[in-house]
Amino acid sequence: MRTQVTSSHWGAFEVDVEDGRIIATRPFAEDPHPSAIPAILPEAVHHRSRIARPSVRRGWLKSRDRGGRGSDDFVDLPWDEALDIAADELDRVRKTHGNEAIFGGSYGWGSAGRFHHAQSQAHRFLNKIGGYVASFGSYSTGCAQAIMPHVLGGPFLKFLYEHQDGWETICEHTETLVMFGGINPKNAQVSMGGVTRHETAHWFDRFAEKGMRCINVSPQRTDAPEGCEWIPVTPGSDTALMLALAYVLETDGLTDRSFLDRCTVGFDRFRPYLMGQSDGAPKSPEWAAPLCGVDAQTIRALAHRMASTRTLITVAWSLQRAEHGEQPYWMSAVLAAMLGQVGLPGAGVGYGYGAIGGVGKSFKGLRGMTFSQGENPVQTVIPVARIGDMLRNPRQPYDFNGRREPYPDIKLIYWAGGNPFHHHQDLNALHDAWTRPQTIIVHDPWWTATAKRADIVFPATTPYERADIGRANLDDYMFHMPQLIPPVGEARDDYEIFAALAERLGHGEEFTEGRSSAEWIELLYEEFRGLAREEGVDVPDLDTLRERNWMRLPIAARGPNRTLLAPFREDPEAHPLQTPSGRIEIFSETIEGFGYADCPGHPVFLPPGEWRGTATGAAPLHLVSPQPGDKLHSQLESALADVAGARPESVIIHPADAAARAITTGDLVQVFNARGACRARAVLSEDILQGVVALPTGAWFGDPGDNIDPHGNPNVLTRDVGTSRLGQGCSAHSALVDVAPLND
Known part of the structure; x- marks a missing residue:
């Protein structure tokens, strides 16, 4: 038996290997709060659901039939024959319909390794053969990525990962932490590229020792660590609550006029709406209370607390994963600006703390170790959450962030490194839309719902069956990720698969540049060493890293504050934001010019199409679908x-809602609405707001013909509608359902 350390999106861990099999995992010694996710790894890697060899769906192979996706059986083929078929099909589509008819999905967290990153591999391949239709944003932050550059300027993800206060700064300076949507250590188990030291829970212990007031504004008490104050709020109503807080600041003389005058534009255009002069509805606590379920006295007290102390407002990613998700993100920035604390250490507004483990960590950024995707000759890009609409409505116009363009007419989907039948909403509708393309090609280690709905399936290796380098900009550890076991079955690395296809299509040299994967890793690593040296960081050679297995890089950032809004606050003229005005845009002329009724020129409260305010007897409960605690998305x-x-997955339900339905803890239930139904296991808890149920994502979607999803996938219930015409993000948290006992 041999033991080595490797890395993953959920952190580093030790792996025991014997006779070509992973037999056990153990926590990494330097991780103070290791994730429990790796415990299931041995069973997952060697599971019977692994794809053993290249497979082609029988109906497609025989007659190019599209209707059997998800129900047909597959024909196993030798690698060369399967690659020939895939190459011929790619060539046919690009010559007959153009590369604008190829959609390169590849959205997902395939590996923490820098080279064997499925998305980069797939996009490089498709770019080298003429390009593909790409997607914008992510299901996690797509709406925010669209709206926040209009408000704060610059790419939202750069602000998120590089310019928000670190935990140390928050601990030192913040007196009141107001968390819209909470900050959940469960979600912070994971991070893009890995998070080696899980410290979110530790920082909340420090906050408690300091006496910081941590206020969780969320439908679930468990959305924040134990000991935080809980203000239960109706899902979809956060903007109404923020408006009421702003109303109190304005009417009680607590607005920082000096900051608004120096650092913002548009408050004069927003104020008539806030005060009710433009619509006859003052956004007072009394107005907000029935919408958000928080009494007026609590709202007033919170507003005064926020104005009298150093306050940081944080907003979870979940708030923008809902219809009109642009509004709470925009309004949180306006509320912070009215408090006048933006740019102060431990104050202002922050996004995504706790959503992944890297947010809140402060490191010197290092460049390099990125496998170049090249340039995409195809300029067409769609919002990632609009894939279903694209397939259903080819050539039909749609709006997105000021553009109005037709959806492309997709004939071939190429997907590697993700599972859209996990991420997407209204999966029954997506299943129907998935029959529209002529061909679907998928790389996957397992027979996921996406692989089952493909025409050509290539078995891909897992990160434990190949060597790589693990490093993330939000982490200060670096790993040589050794090949722990031989490939399972006939699995091949994505790089090998794409290299073979590129060769068949006459672009082999362009894709590989004559290098093996090992040679690429060595080249990228040496480039990284040189760039790190320019930053004063010494990195050992690759042989030394292999021998050490891992190292900690000296890149921890020091200093009390790293927000880009600090110099802006000090001198807005010298350090303007990347907005049209150079200021925080409370009112945006740009957005107003788009003419979108569902996202006007300043933040407003717009009730979702489905929420407790529109509940009916057929669907009286509001469904939220948080991230799972036992895995990353649907992996493992x-x-x-x-x-x-x-x-099936557990659904959290309030005891009063359960009693009305004769449900007790442990009962098998069905969660259902007009879009679909799924099984679940009831768990009764007073830590969830009455009228709300929570069903985590990640259970694999069932097979066609199932009248009820057997595993508990909430996305058979969620709505496939855009957040607005501006953001076109996903609206997973805007769904109504009912729950009933399931007697079988």
Whole structure:
């Protein structure tokens, strides 16, 4: 038996290997709060659901039939024959319809390794053969990525990852932490490229020792660590609550006029709406209370607390994963500006703390170790959450962030490194839309719902069957990720698959540049060493890193504050934001010019189409679908489904809602609405707002013909509508359902 350390999106861990199999994992010694996710890894890697060899769907192979996706059986083929078929099909589509008819999905967290990153591999391949239709944003932050550059300027993700206060700054300076949507250590288990030291829970212990007031504004108490104050709020109403807080600041003389005059534009255009002069509805606490479920006295007290102390407002990613998700993100920035604390250490507004483990960590950024994707000759890009609409409505116009363009007519989907039948909403509708393209090609280690709905399936290796370098800009550890076991079955690395296809299509040299994967890793690593040296960081050679297995880089950032809004606050003229005005845009002339009724020129409260305010007897409960605690998205789900009692997934329901339905903890129930139904296991809890149920994402979607999803996937219930014409993000948290006992 041999033991080595490797890395993953959920952190580093030790792996025991014997006779070509992973037999056990253990926590990494330097991780103070290691994730439990790796415990299931041995069963997942060697699970019976692994794809053993290249497979082509029988109906497609025989007659190019599209209707059997998800129900057909597959024909196993030798690698060369399957690659020939895929190459011929790619060539046919690009010659007959053009590369604008190819959609390169590849959205997902395939590996923490820098080279074997499925998205980069797929996009490089498609770019080299003429390009593809790409997607903008992510299901996690797509709406925010669209709205916040209009408000604060610059790419939202750069602000998120590089310019928000770190935990140390917050601990030192913040007196009141107001968390819209909470800050959940469960979600902070994971981070893009890995998070080696899980410290979110530790920082909340420090906050408690200091006496910081941490206020969780969320429908679930468990959305923040134990000991935080809880203000239960109706899902979809956060903007109404923020408006009421702003109303109190304005009417009680607590607005920082000096800051608004120096650092913002548009308050004069926003104030008539806030005060009710433009619509006859003052946004007072009394107005907000019935909408958000928070009494007027609590709202007033919170506003005064926020104005009299050093206050940081944080907003979870979940708030913009809802219809009109642009509004709470925009309004939170306006509320922070009215308090006048933007740019002060430990104050202002921040986004996504706790959403992943890297947010809140402060490191010197290092460049390099990125496999170049090249340039995409195809300019067409769609919002990632609009894939279903694109397939259903080819050539039909749609609006997005000021543009009005037709959806492309997609004939071929190429997907590697993700599972859209996890991420997307209204999966029954997506299943129907998935029959529209002529061909779907998928790389996957497991027979996921996406692989089952493909025409050509290539078995891909997992990160434990290949060597790589693990490093993330939000982490200060670096790993040589060794090949721990031989490829399972006939699995091949994505790089090998794409290299073979590129060669068949006459672009092999362009894709590989004559290098093997090992040679690429060595080249990228040496480039990284040189760039790190320019930053004063000494990185050992690759042989030394292999021998050490891992190292900690000396890149921890020091200093009390790293927000880009600090110099802006000090001198807005010398350090303007990248907005049209150079200021925080409370009112945006640009957005106003788009003419979108669902996202006007300043933040407003717009009730979702489905929320408790529109509840009916057929669907009286508001569904929220948080991230799972036992895995990342749907990864490793195959093995979890074998654990006794783990599936179907658990649905959290308030005891009063359960009693009205004769449901007790442990009962098998169905969660349903007009879009679909799924099984779940009821868990009663007073830590969730009455009238709300919570069903985590990640259970694998069932097979066609299932009248009820057997595993508990909430996305059979969620709505596939854009957040607005501006952001076109996903609206997963705007859904109504009912729950009933399931007698079978």
